[in-house]
Amino acid sequence: MSEQSMAILILLGSFLVMIFLRFPIAYAVAISSMLTLLYEGLPLTTIAQQMVKGISSFSLMAVPFFITMGVLMGSGGISDKLIALANSFVGWMRGGLAMVNIVASYFFGGISGSAAADTASLGSILIPMMVDEGYDADFSTAVTITSSVEGLLVPPSHNMVIYATTAGGISVGSLFLAGYMPGAILAVSLMVMSYIISVKRNYPKGDKFNLMSLLKQLLTSFWALAAVLIVVFGVVGGVFTATESAAIAVIYSLIVSVFIYKGLDWKGVWNALGDCVNTLSIVMILISTSSIFGFMLTRLHVPTLASNAIIGLTDNPIIIALLLNVLLLVLGMIMDMAPIILIATPILLPIAVSIGLTPIQFGIMVILNCGIGLLTPPVGAVLFIGSAVSKQPMEKIVKATLPFYVAMLITLLLITFIPAISLWLPSLFAK
Amino acid sequence: GCGLTSPETPDETPAETPAEEPAEGEEEPSDDMPEVTLVYAEVNPLDTIVGQTDTAFKEKVEELSNGKITIEIQASGVLGSENDVLDTMLGGGGTIDMSRISAFALTSYGGEKSKLLSIPYTFVNREHFWNFATSDLAPDFLLEPFENGTGVRGLFYGEEGFRHFFTVDPVNSIEDLAGMKLRVSNDPVMNGMVNGLGASPTVVSFGELYSALQTGVVDGAEQPIANYKSNAFQEVAPNMILDGHTLGAIQVIITNEAWDSLTPEQQDILMEAGEYASEFNRQISEEAENEVLQSLKDEGINIVEVTDPAPWQAAVKDVVEAETEGFEELYQQILDMQP
Amino acid sequence: MPSFFEKFDKIKPAYDAIYNVVLFLCKILLIIDILITTMAVTGRYVEFIPDPAWSEEVVLSAMSYMAVLAAALAIRKNSHIRMTAFDKYIPEKALIVLDIISDLFVFALAIVMLVVGWQYAVQIGSRGTYVSMPSISRFWMYFPIPLAGGAMILFLIESLYNHLKRFYVVKEAK
Numbered sequence: 030m031s032e033q034s035m036a037i038l039i040l041l042g043s044f045l046v047m048i049f050l051r052f053p054i055a056y057a058v059a060i061s062s063m064l065t066l067l068y069e070g071l072p073l074t075t076i077a078q079q080m081v082k083g084i085s086s087f088s089l090m091a092v093p094f095f096i097t098m099g100v101l102m103g104s105g106g107i108s109d110k111l112i113a114l115a116n117s118f119v120g121w122m123r124g125g126l127a128m129v130n131i132v133a134s135y136f137f138g139g140i141s142g143s144a145a146a147d148t149a150s151l152g153s154i155l156i157p158m159m160v161d162e163g164y165d166a167d168f169s170t171a172v173t174i175t176s177s178v179e180g181l182l183v184p185p186s187h188n189m190v191i192y193a194t195t196a197g198g199i200s201v202g203s204l205f206l207a208g209y210m211p212g213a214i215l216a217v218s219l220m221v222m223s224y225i226i227s228v229k230r231n232y233p234k235g236d237k238f239n240l241m242s243l244l245k246q247l248l249t250s251f252w253a254l255a256a257v258l259i260v261v262f263g264v265v266g267g268v269f270t271a272t273e274s275a276a277i278a279v280i281y282s283l284i285v286s287v288f289i290y291k292g293l294d295w296k297g298v299w300n301a302l303g304d305c306v307n308t309l310s311i312v313m314i315l316i317s318t319s320s321i322f323g324f325m326l327t328r329l330h331v332p333t334l335a336s337n338a339i340i341g342l343t344d345n346p347i348i349i350a351l352l353l354n355v356l357l358l359v360l361g362m363i364m365d366m367a368p369i370i371l372i373a374t375p376i377l378l379p380i381a382v383s384i385g386l387t388p389i390q391f392g393i394m395v396i397l398n399c400g401i402g403l404l405t406p407p408v409g410a411v412l413f414i415g416s417a418v419s420k421q422p423m424e425k426i427v428k429a430t431l432p433f434y435v436a437m438l439i440t441l442l443l444i445t446f447i448p449a450i451s452l453w454l455p456s457l458f459a460k
Numbered sequence: 461g462c463g464l465t466s467p468e469t470p471d472e473t474p475a476e477t478p479a480e481e482p483a484e485g486e487e488e489p490s491d492d493m494p495e496v497t498l499v500y501a502e503v504n505p506l507d508t509i510v511g512q513t514d515t516a517f518k519e520k521v522e523e524l525s526n527g528k529i530t531i532e533i534q535a536s537g538v539l540g541s542e543n544d545v546l547d548t549m550l551g552g553g554g555t556i557d558m559s560r561i562s563a564f565a566l567t568s569y570g571g572e573k574s575k576l577l578s579i580p581y582t583f584v585n586r587e588h589f590w591n592f593a594t595s596d597l598a599p600d601f602l603l604e605p606f607e608n609g610t611g612v613r614g615l616f617y618g619e620e621g622f623r624h625f626f627t628v629d630p631v632n633s634i635e636d637l638a639g640m641k642l643r644v645s646n647d648p649v650m651n652g653m654v655n656g657l658g659a660s661p662t663v664v665s666f667g668e669l670y671s672a673l674q675t676g677v678v679d680g681a682e683q684p685i686a687n688y689k690s691n692a693f694q695e696v697a698p699n700m701i702l703d704g705h706t707l708g709a710i711q712v713i714i715t716n717e718a719w720d721s722l723t724p725e726q727q728d729i730l731m732e733a734g735e736y737a738s739e740f741n742r743q744i745s746e747e748a749e750n751e752v753l754q755s756l757k758d759e760g761i762n763i764v765e766v767t768d769p770a771p772w773q774a775a776v777k778d779v780v781e782a783e784t785e786g787f788e789e790l791y792q793q794i795l796d797m798q799p
Numbered sequence: 800m801p802s803f804f805e806k807f808d809k810i811k812p813a814y815d816a817i818y819n820v821v822l823f824l825c826k827i828l829l830i831i832d833i834l835i836t837t838m839a840v841t842g843r844y845v846e847f848i849p850d851p852a853w854s855e856e857v858v859l860s861a862m863s864y865m866a867v868l869a870a871a872l873a874i875r876k877n878s879h880i881r882m883t884a885f886d887k888y889i890p891e892k893a894l895i896v897l898d899i900i901s902d903l904f905v906f907a908l909a910i911v912m913l914v915v916g917w918q919y920a921v922q923i924g925s926r927g928t929y930v931s932m933p934s935i936s937r938f939w940m941y942f943p944i945p946l947a948g949g950a951m952i953l954f955l956i957e958s959l960y961n962h963l964k965r966f967y968v969v970k971e972a973k
């Protein structure tokens with residue numbers, strides 16, 4: 030066995046062993062990287078360097094900010110108003126709040142462009158909301174994390190920008206347009222799955238739809254709704270970036286909670302910050318240490334080796350297309366999106382093009398595959414955030430997400446084999 | 461139809477690259493040269509000007525050493541941003557041996573000399589820069605991080621073209637820039653320059669820049685022409701003014717540890733390949749940039765030339781004075797290399 | 800229960816105090832981050848509010864400090880994400896042994912973070928500064944790692960002690 034394969038074996042093997050021995054995942058990724066560095070005879074400074082690098086991404090700041098916003102909204106009374114409003118809209122339908130969750134991610138997640146930020150923001154409001162209304166916490170979390178992937182497909186999306194740059198010569202604008210329909214199809218398939226589960230588990234169904242009560246709720250929840258509108262219009266209107274909107278949303282929720290709804294006094298705010306820190310204590314370190322693990326995988330050329338392994342296996346285009354998906358899914362399970370896009374695109378795109386996929390359609394496939402990877406163990410940032418926000422154990426969420434993985438895979442197959450889903454909208458705007 | 465087709469099977473041409481016969485008079489590398497692999501970080505993709513320069517360097521090194529030295533390029537920023545890579549190299553991690561960086565990235569690591577290369581409106585044209593890069597001053601500049609104990613040394617210089625402003629709304633003169641929110645990197649030189657031009661420097665991370673231009677969070681930004689195109693910024697900011705405020709000077713660095721682990725013969729090979737790659741960069745850089753510029757014009761992008769640099773130079777006089785303080789003589793020497 | 804445990808249980812109030820101080824710092828760092836980001840946005844539109852070039856680097860560093868300090872708190876609360884799916888099939892004593900093994904490995908990591916992280920921070924600190932703030936050493940960007948190592952060691956000692964105690968109590972109950 031070559032030294033490189035041995036190093037990969039140590040990295041992945043020791044990591045899996047530690048997971049089964051119940052090590053905290055945040056530290057297991059770091060310890061397996063440490064063992065690999067020791068095997069390679071390299072100094073351990075990489076650990077310090079990569080841990081800081083892992084947190085030092087400004088876009089990532091949306092996560093702590095949105096979690097803070099969610100906690101303040103929850104304890105300050107804003108969430109209650111939003112529940113009442115949502116119920117008067119969709120309460121008549123079984124699983125209505127799950128639908129709200131999925132639709133909200135299409136718009137809100139679309140704006141933040143980050144599945145992590147979407148889960149942090151909507152999750153910390155909607156999961157407690159759904160639990161209060163009688164949904165199971167694991168189901169609520171599963172709906173939240175899977176629908177957050179819509180945000181990667183619906184523009185703007187920084188990951189699409191990264192793909193376009195890496196693929197070379199692709200219009201970011203066209204790729205953005207290409208994302209709307211796949212995002213919608215993903216939403217619909219998640220809604221269908223939620224509906225089936227809601228009926229099976231007999232989730233709540235409220236009063237009949239009543240226009241008067243809806244209008245009344247709209248009025249009383251004005252300030253709560255404005256929080257959402259400020260973020261959406263602030264970003265779309267170019268007042269601030271998506272990341273910055275998260276900080277503004279915190280300040281806004283603070284003002285509304287303390288001065289308008291008066292659900293919180295300053296002492297309450299201070300205590301609520303403690304809840305935020307508790308959630309962040311789980312999430313941020315995972316993001317930080319996962320970066321060491323990702324660096325090791327990159328340094329050992331794991332994505333390249335895996336990609337090269339599928340080249341030349343077959344010349345059946347359908348099987349090649351499926352293999353591309355499997356490869357991206359497997360990489361997504363252990364690595365973060367951006368490095369996969371950066372490393373795998375130059376290798377896989379020529380294969381994709383050789384079987385007749387256009388770079389744009391393949392880009393959508395890459396984004397969805399990596400998005401699914403964010404929701405899977407053993408390394409999945411969005412899964413971890415969902416677990417931290419809902420305080421549910423990871424494996425319970427994974428179990429509840431199983432039917433949704435199926436819905437996502439169906440969407441993936443549709444996108445792989447029906448080019449029009451991705452290409453129709455951009456073709457309308459092509460000159 | 462699923463839209464998929466069978467892959468074209470290219471003619472199987474075995475990679476037939478016989479080891480080139482060494483030219484007469486050139487020395488064959490000694491047989492007992494130890495084998496070594498150097499990990500080389502690049503933040504841009506390989507098909508960019510800088511990426512092609514890296515590849516030229518790699519191929520030359522491997523050719524001159526008969527494959528005994530391998531340069532393993534990890535491109536597209538997979539090993540991190542420029543500062544991440546520098547921190548890894550300077551912290552003695554041993555995981556990255558070499559990298560291609562922008563020359564003034566060393567400024568925040570105590571590079572007083574390399575900072576002079578980032579002073580706005582210093583180089584009037586490419587030839588001016590190449591006069592510097594091939595002068596007796598250049599080796600002094602390249603060795604600065606070694607001499608001040610930073611732990612790396614520069615091997616050679618190159619460039620990725622002048623950096624220009626591009627904006628959402630058309631800009632025809634300095635006056636049009638007034639009051640605009642321009643995204644620049646957060647170092648004091650760039651911020652001082654934007655302030656001098658009457659605009660306001662705005663902090664936006666590079667990853668959010670496309671969206672920030674699209675929604676109007678910022679009115680413009682600045683990049684070399686090739687990066688402007690490769691990041692598709694022309695889709696959201698279709699106006700570029702060719703003010704050429706700084707030349708994107710690049711350099712290739714190697715850690716002291718890696719350098720000291722090489723035999724003198726291997727060190728010579730790196731230097732020789734560096735000279736070759738530097739010359740290669742000089743040749744392709746201008747050509748590639750003109751090509752990109754032409755394709756942008758064909759796309760209908762509004763490209764404005766700057767005919768008189770004097771008002772631009774005057775506008776940034778204060779920041780130039782402040783940032784060259786203590787190095788006036790050296791800076792003047794660079795200015796005097798103007799062709 | 801041996802007097803050993805009774806004696807050492809008295810240290811709990813001290814740990815409570817440390818926990819509260821660290822939690823206080825985390826909250827302050829989070830507030831600083833939110834305020835600086837808000838200031839930078841407002842500063843673009845309001846003349847008298849600054850929009851400094853250092854905002855991004857300061858926000859990121861403050862978040863690094865918060866993340867590592869909070870992670871140490873999570874050790875005390877035992878809230879880090881781990882796979883507990885098979886816990887119900889494992890005898891309690893075996894679980895305690897597994898907890899001790901994992902704590903010992905994390906302890907080793909913490910020592911590496913403290914020692915290697917310190918050396919790294921000092922070395923990089925002597926060579927570089929923040930890009931936007933040439934007067935501030937890069938040491939402060941990497942100091943969170945040794946700090947985290949120290950905080951982890953502190954709380955791991957208590958955690959290991961509690962596992963041992965639990966192990967003893969389980970044995971006694973038998």
Ligand code: NA
Pocket residue numbers: 138139140141142143179180181182183184185186
């Ligand atoms: Na999006």
Ligand code: NA
Pocket residue numbers: 130131133134151172173174176177
């Ligand atoms: Na959602």
